[in-house]
Amino acid sequence: MSRVWRVVRIQLVNAPAVLGLPVLVLLLVLAANIALFAAIGDAAPPDGNITGAVISIYGVMLAVHLQTMTQVFPFALGLSVTRRTFFEATSVVVAAQALGYGVLLYLLSLLERGTDGWWLRLKVFQIPFLDVSNPLLQILVYTVPFLFVSFLGVFLGVVFKRWGQLGVWVLAIGAGGALSLAAILITWQRWWPAVGEFFAGQSALALFVGYPFVLAALLAGAGYLTLRRATA
Amino acid sequence: MNAVRTRGLTKRYGDFAALDGVGIELAANRIHGLLGRNGAGKTTLMQILTGQQLETSGQVEVFGGHPYENEAVLRRICFIKESQHYPESFSVRHAFAAARLLYPDWDQHLADQLIEEFALPLKRRIKKLSRGQLSAVGVTIGLAARAPLTLFDEPYLGLDAVARHTFYDRLLADYAEHPRTIVLSTHLIDEVSDLIEHVVLIDKGRILLDEEAELLRSRAVTVTGPAQAVEEFARGHVVLHREQLAGFLRVTLEGVRPGQSADGLEFAPVSLQELVVRSTQHAAGERALAGAANGNGERA
Numbered sequence: 352m353s354r355v356w357r358v359v360r361i362q363l364v365n366a367p368a369v370l371g372l373p374v375l376v377l378l379l380v381l382a383a384n385i386a387l388f389a390a391i392g393d394a395a396p397p398d399g400n401i402t403g404a405v406i407s408i409y410g411v412m413l414a415v416h417l418q419t420m421t422q423v424f425p426f427a428l429g430l431s432v433t434r435r436t437f438f439e440a441t442s443v444v445v446a447a448q449a450l451g452y453g454v455l456l457y458l459l460s461l462l463e464r465g466t467d468g469w470w471l472r473l474k475v476f477q478i479p480f481l482d483v484s485n486p487l488l489q490i491l492v493y494t495v496p497f498l499f500v501s502f503l504g505v506f507l508g509v510v511f512k513r514w515g516q517l518g519v520w521v522l523a524i525g526a527g528g529a530l531s532l533a534a535i536l537i538t539w540q541r542w543w544p545a546v547g548e549f550f551a552g553q554s555a556l557a558l559f560v561g562y563p564f565v566l567a568a569l570l571a572g573a574g575y576l577t578l579r580r581a582t583a
Numbered sequence: 584m585n586a587v588r589t590r591g592l593t594k595r596y597g598d599f600a601a602l603d604g605v606g607i608e609l610a611a612n613r614i615h616g617l618l619g620r621n622g623a624g625k626t627t628l629m630q631i632l633t634g635q636q637l638e639t640s641g642q643v644e645v646f647g648g649h650p651y652e653n654e655a656v657l658r659r660i661c662f663i664k665e666s667q668h669y670p671e672s673f674s675v676r677h678a679f680a681a682a683r684l685l686y687p688d689w690d691q692h693l694a695d696q697l698i699e700e701f702a703l704p705l706k707r708r709i710k711k712l713s714r715g716q717l718s719a720v721g722v723t724i725g726l727a728a729r730a731p732l733t734l735f736d737e738p739y740l741g742l743d744a745v746a747r748h749t750f751y752d753r754l755l756a757d758y759a760e761h762p763r764t765i766v767l768s769t770h771l772i773d774e775v776s777d778l779i780e781h782v783v784l785i786d787k788g789r790i791l792l793d794e795e796a797e798l799l800r801s802r803a804v805t806v807t808g809p810a811q812a813v814e815e816f817a818r819g820h821v822v823l824h825r826e827q828l829a830g831f832l833r834v835t836l837e838g839v840r841p842g843q844s845a846d847g848l849e850f851a852p853v854s855l856q857e858l859v860v861r862s863t864q865h866a867a868g869e870r871a872l873a874g875a876a877n878g879n880g881e882r883a
Contacts, residue, residue, distance in 0.1 A: 354654060361681040368672040422670035426678075428635060429667050430685050431657040431730075579652075582636055 358432055358440035362423055369415055370448060374455070377408040381459075381475060388471045398479065399472040408452065412497055413504040416445060420508025420574075424581075434578050442571065445501040453494030457486065483555050492559040499563035502570035509577045585644075586611040586732050586764040587632060592641035594627050594788075601627040603788035604641070609781070611731075612762040614754075616779030616796070618772060618859050624788040625768045626664065629734050632766075633662040645732065661686060661730035663721040665737040669709040676705040678720055686728035693757065694727035700749050714741030722750050726757055734766040747771075751778055772856035782855070786863050787870075796855065803858050807833040808848035816845050823861035835861045 363369060384404045419441055427437050460476035468474055483489050510518045537543055550558070587609035594602040602624045609615050617625050630636035631643055634650035634657055643649055648656045669678055679698075683689045698705065701719035704712075712720070718740050725733055739747050755778060758765060769775055782799055784792035792799065803823060806813055810832040817834050824835040835853060844850060853861070 354658070357684045360684055364677045364680050364684075365670070365672050365674075418670070418672075422668075422672070425668035426670055426673075426681070429662065429664065430682060430724075431633065431660045431662065432685065433634070433652045433654050433657060435652060436654065580637070582630070 354432075354436050355439045355443065358427060358436055359443050361427060361432075362419060362440060362444050369419075369444070370451075373408045373411040373415060373452070376411045377405070380404045380407040381469075384473060384475060385469050385471065388473055399468055399474040401474045401478060404475045405456065405478070408456075409496060409500045412448070412452070413500040416441070416501040416504035417508040417511075419444075420505055420578075421511055424508070424512065424578075428582075434581065435575075438575050438578055441505060445498065445505070449494050449497035449501065450490075452497055453490045456493040457490045460489070480555060481559065488556060488560075492555060495560045495563045495567070498567040499570070502567045502574060506570045506574040506577070509574050509581060512581045513577060584611045585609060586646060587766075588642075588644045589628075589632075590642040592628070592631065592643060593639050594624075594631065594636065595639045600788050602631075602638070602641075605785070605788070605790055607783055607790060607793055609764060609766065609783075611764050613780045614758065614765045614767060614778055615781045615783060616772070616775060617766055617768040617783050617785065619785040619791075620863060623785045625785055626736055627788075628785065629662060629664070629736055629766065629768065632732075633657070633660050633734065635662070658685075658687065659731040660734070661725055661728040661732070662734045663725035663736065663738050664734075665718070665721075665740050667721055669720075671708075671710055674706055674708050675703055675712070675720060678709060678724070679705075682724045682728060686730055688729035688761075690727050690729055693729075693753075694723055697723040697726060697749075697753065700753075701746060715743065715746065716741075718742050719746065726750075726753055729757075729761055729763065732764045732766070734768070736768045737770065739769070739771065747774065751775065754778070772859055773854060776855040782859075784859055784862060786866055791862050791866055792859075799858060800852065800855060803835055803837050803853040803861070804839045805833055805835050805851045805853055805857075806839075806848050807831065807851070812845070812847055816848060821865075823858075823865045 381404055384402050388400055424437055428434070456476055463469060463473070463476050468477075481492055483492055507519060507522070510522055514521070537546060585608045587607065589608075590606045592602055592605040593600060605624070605628060617628070619625050627636065631638050632645055632650060634652060637651060646656050646659055650656045650660070673681075679694060683691065683694075697703075697719075701716070701723065703716060703719055703723070709717070709720070718738060719742065722735075722738050722742075725735055725738065739750065742750065751774070754765070767775055767779060776796070779796050782792055782794055782796050783790060794802070806816055808816075808831065810827065810830050813832040813834055817836055820839060821837040822834050823837055826833045835857070839850075
């Protein structure tokens with residue numbers, strides 16, 4: 352058994368917290384949505400009742416891998432695991448988990464179609480702008496954003512390990528500031544229509560597979576380089 | 584053969600030197616005591632030896648290689664520190680399962696025995712453990728891992744005297760059967776003085792003593808008697824410490840050969856703990872003197 356695989360198993364030693372928790376939260380939110388719309392009982396609009404419930408599992412995934420770095424990494428480093436091995440193991444877990452959840456969401460979307468939106472014309476998984484016709488591509492549309500949020504969590508976790516709360520605040524304020532500046536610039540130059548056209552012109556594949564994949568790769572690279580000098 | 588070798592090892596945090604030119608060699612398959620006051624640099628030294636910190640300058644070799652990010656070296660090292668971090672979601676059995684995956688020589692039988700002796704609740708979450716139980720988890724991992732280089736950094740916090748002696752007994756028994764290099768950093772010098780074979784005393788980032796424990800024990804004596812006779816005898820020896828009460832004087836002397844005697848003077852061996860304390864105080868005194876002579880000395 353290779354060292355990386357052993358560290359994968361250590362990350363999954365308490366598997367329910369890593370693999371089970373995001374699914375549990377998703378199912379609870381789904382159940383709450385169904386209960387809510389059943390209680391309202393109004394006639395659904397022509398497009399169905401579109402909800403953002405699916406966001407929950409992406410959010411929990413981010414939190415889980417933030418904790419991989421803030422909780423499991425110091426433990427593993429203390430038990431003589433190298434930073435490199437730990438990062439490789441994390442990447443294996445993230446990739447497998449993202450793909451697994453991608454398939455799960457796809458299956459749930461089939462179930463949703465089969466039950467005519469959970470008998471309530473709910474659209475939790477078949478959100479119109481996420482819909483692509485090909486099953487494999489549909490799985491990718493669900494999977495790649497998981498990679499993105501996971502490596503975002505990993506990166507934030509590493510920043511926290513290296514520079515503490517202050518580092519995370521500086522990063523958040525920096526990112527917020529950069530976005531605000533961009534918004535001001537766009538408003539000033541009257542570029543909003545162009546921005547809108549750009550996003551409207553992108554396919555679901557570009558928006559949910561192409562760009563998230565590039566961002567995930569950048570965050571993974573930044574996370575690894577930052578981790579190289581992190582201490583317990 | 585040496586398990587560990589450092590030369591001119593220095594670690595700076597800004598102006599503060601946590602380690603200042605440390606050169607030590609730790610022979611393989613022995614029990615080394617790493618002694619010193621709080622903040623002396625013990626933990627920093629062990630963190631560098633285990634690849635958890637990077638030195639500012641100097642050389643470090645553990646099993647012939649630099650430990651930082653060195654898989655081949657690190658898999659032979661187990662470092663149990665007082666501040667070991669455990670994931671919040673872990674229960675006790677998760678920690679053992681993880682350690683078992685990482686250490687090739689892990690002995691589950693020994694782990695089970697220790698779990699029973701320390702009465703560790705396997706299903707309890709680690710963050711709910713008492714300080715003593717937390718230490719017992721670390722001690723159990725450190726012993727059962729059987730790593731060729733095992734370092735214990737104050738592993739006994741919160742452990743009662745009985746549990747501490749369970750640790751010492753188990754350590755000695757297992758070490759006899761499976762020799763390995765052990766570094767024990769501790770304040771409870773008297774408790775481990777029979778255990779350790781080699782002593783490294785560190786103070787303010789510098790090495791004060793680096794000697795065989797056997798030699799150290801015979802290295803210093805206390806001499807008690809009438810002040811004048813003691814003064815006379817003490818001439819030519821390094822005086823580590825002196826206490827005067829009325830006409831009587833008691834001094835701790837270095838470099839007195841065993842078996843020496845003088846009329847009217849009482850000789851007594853010095854315990855390892857006392858020697859460590861006196862040597863540290865002596866070094867502080869010399870620093871103060873040097874500082875006073877320069878007129879700009881550091882405060883000791």
